[in-house]
Amino acid sequence: xxxTLLVRGMLAGLTAGLFAAVFAFVVGEPPVDTAIGLEEAxxxxxxxxxxxxxxxxxxxxxxxxxxxxxxxxxxxxxSGSAHGHDHGDDAxxxxxxxxxxxxxxxVTGYAVAVGGLFAIAFxxxxxxxxxLRPRVSAALLAAGGFAVVVLVPFLKYPANPPAVGQAGTxxxxxxxxFGFVALSLVAAMVAVAVGRAVADRxxxxxxxxxxxxxxxxxxxxxxxLLPAVDEVPDGFPGSLLWDFRLASLGTQVVLWCALGLAFxxxxxxxxxxxxxxxxxxxxxxxxxxxxxxxxxx
Amino acid sequence: xxxxxVVSVPRSTTRPGAVRIxxxxxxxxxxxxxxxxxxxxxxxxTEAGAVSLVSDGLVHEFVxxxxxxxxxxxx
Ligand SMILES: [Zn+2]
Numbered sequence: 001x002x003x004t005l006l007v008r009g010m011l012a013g014l015t016a017g018l019f020a021a022v023f024a025f026v027v028g029e030p031p032v033d034t035a036i037g038l039e040e041a042x043x044x045x046x047x048x049x050x051x052x053x054x055x056x057x058x059x060x061x062x063x064x065x066x067x068x069x070x071x072x073x074x075x076x077x078x079s080g081s082a083h084g085h086d087h088g089d090d091a092x093x094x095x096x097x098x099x100x101x102x103x104x105x106x107v108t109g110y111a112v113a114v115g116g117l118f119a120i121a122f123x124x125x126x127x128x129x130x131x132l133r134p135r136v137s138a139a140l141l142a143a144g145g146f147a148v149v150v151l152v153p154f155l156k157y158p159a160n161p162p163a164v165g166q167a168g169t170x171x172x173x174x175x176x177x178f179g180f181v182a183l184s185l186v187a188a189m190v191a192v193a194v195g196r197a198v199a200d201r202x203x204x205x206x207x208x209x210x211x212x213x214x215x216x217x218x219x220x221x222x223x224x225l226l227p228a229v230d231e232v233p234d235g236f237p238g239s240l241l242w243d244f245r246l247a248s249l250g251t252q253v254v255l256w257c258a259l260g261l262a263f264x265x266x267x268x269x270x271x272x273x274x275x276x277x278x279x280x281x282x283x284x285x286x287x288x289x290x291x292x293x294x295x296x297x
Numbered sequence: 298x299x300x301x302x303v304v305s306v307p308r309s310t311t312r313p314g315a316v317r318i319x320x321x322x323x324x325x326x327x328x329x330x331x332x333x334x335x336x337x338x339x340x341x342x343t344e345a346g347a348v349s350l351v352s353d354g355l356v357h358e359f360v361x362x363x364x365x366x367x368x369x370x371x372x
Contacts, residue, residue: 001318002326021363028366093358106363110341113334120327127317134316150368159368170346173370178343248368271316 001270005119008266013115016258017108023254024107028247029099031240032161036095038236039163111255118145118259122267129196134271135264142260148188148215150252153181156223159248161241165231173229183222191215342369 093102122134122141130137157177165173195211232241269275339348342364345357357364364371 002322005318006326006330024363024366029362032362032365092355093361098358098362102359103362103366106341106360107367109337109360110363110367113337113341116330117334120323120330123318123323124320124327154368157370159365160370161365162372165370165372167372170370170372174343174346174348177370244365248366251366252368 002123004270005123005267006116008270009115009117009119009122009263010112011115012259012262012266013112013118014108015262016115016255017111018104019258020111020251020255021104021107024103024247024251025099028244028251029103031244031247032099033095034240035161035163035244038240107251107255111259114149114255115259115263118142118263121145122263125192126267126271129192133268133273135268138264138267139260142256142263144188145260146252146256148184149181150249150256152184152219153177154249154252156180156226157229158245160231161244164233164236164241169229169231173231176226176229180222180226184219187215187218187222191218342367346371 118141122138125141126134126137130140132140157173157180191211191214194214195207197207198210199207340356341360345354346364346369361371
């Protein structure tokens with residue numbers, strides 16, 4: 001059964017990745033291209049010039065830790081050569097590849113990985129946290145997963161286009177972002193466990209409300225305490241930033257919606273009432289890949 | 298493993314949606330999936346950004362647009 005679910009999760013992820021990649025190409029690439037144009041024109045210098053770094057650290061003193069900062073000039077010099085972003089003619093990968101095959105590979109790779117993890121999470125909650133039909137559970141899990149993994153981290157550390165962000169702070173920004181995602185996941189899991197326990201005593205509605213309330217509270221406090229990242233260069237167009245961030249969030253919305261819907265259909269066939277009736281009663285509409293749950297290991 | 302029959306068949310007659318996969322069956326797959334998924338996610342989201350394992354930036358530049366549009370810190 002686990003193998004079936006995992007394969008289906010990854011298939012749902014692949015489907016979702018294709019949809020999301022198309023969305024990202026159509027909606028997301030124009031602002032990315034514009035931002036790269038600005039970056040190369042140098043109109044919005046963001047890559048570690050001394051004055052800009054000093055200014056930014058003055059604005060957010062808690063952001064970059066002093067020990068890192070002492071070595072930052074060396075790091076910036078190193079990153080400038082090792083993995084500075086050359087989007088132009090001297091880049092390792094040209095823009096034509098980056099914006100098509102590269103985008104497709106990145107988005108679908110992400111989606112397949114998320115689909116696999118989604119299937120594991122679904123197996124863990126189905127019959128434990130939720131006793132709803134598989135397709136309903138899958139849809140709810142996708143909505144919750146999007147909120148916890150994407151939306152809440154996005155509200156604190158929103159996506160940034162090329163030309164926004166200093167090379168010298170990539171390590172801090174990466175640690176903050178993944179730390180916030182990890183915190184969000186842990187808080188959500190604890191909230192689900194608590195909500196489930198409460199639901200057993202005083203009803204599903206109260207348990208659900210308490211779980212959601214606890215999660216939102218924890219994340220709001222964490223979001224208020226953790227340092228902000230604000231490295232938008234002077235002169236970077238606000239409308240472009242908005243377009244990019246909306247496209248970024250939209251890409252993730254498309255991805256998680258498609259993942260949830262595709263997995264809902266596939267999980268219902270694998271675990272739903274029709275599938276569980278046994279070989280003799282299973283409906284013939286499913287095709288050869290769908291063994292009934294009771295005989296599947 | 299034959300317990301699966303005992304668990305799932307009666308359940309399906311009383312509560313259709315509540316098939317529950319035993320944890321001991323989930324765990325090995327969870328470990329396997331997590332390792333593979335984290336590897337893939339690392340290359341898509343982080344490689345040659347904050348941490349660099351293999352490269353001269355080739356992987357990074359290849360998945361660059363996806364990394365930005367999936368909302369991960371890039372540069
Ligand atoms: Zn970048």
